[in-house]
Amino acid sequence: MAAHQICDFLKPGPDIEPTEGSPLTVRERECLVWVSQGLTREEIADRVFLSVSTVNYHLGNVV
Secondary structure (H helix, E strand, O other), X not given: OHHHHHHHHHOOOOXXXXXXXXXXXXXHHXXXXXXXXXXXXXXXXXXXXXXXXXXXXXXXXXX
């Protein structure tokens, strides 16, 4: 079980490149992509090494 979780954790994240003219930051788009793939805010925080409140902040800026 632990090996499965480690492999999931080490999977590469979404390939998010800065886009000229986009109103969203790279981090906001990254969090949005993870949400669209079904990850919870807690899972996103673990994956990108942020606190849950920081993930909430980034996702709050998306709306």
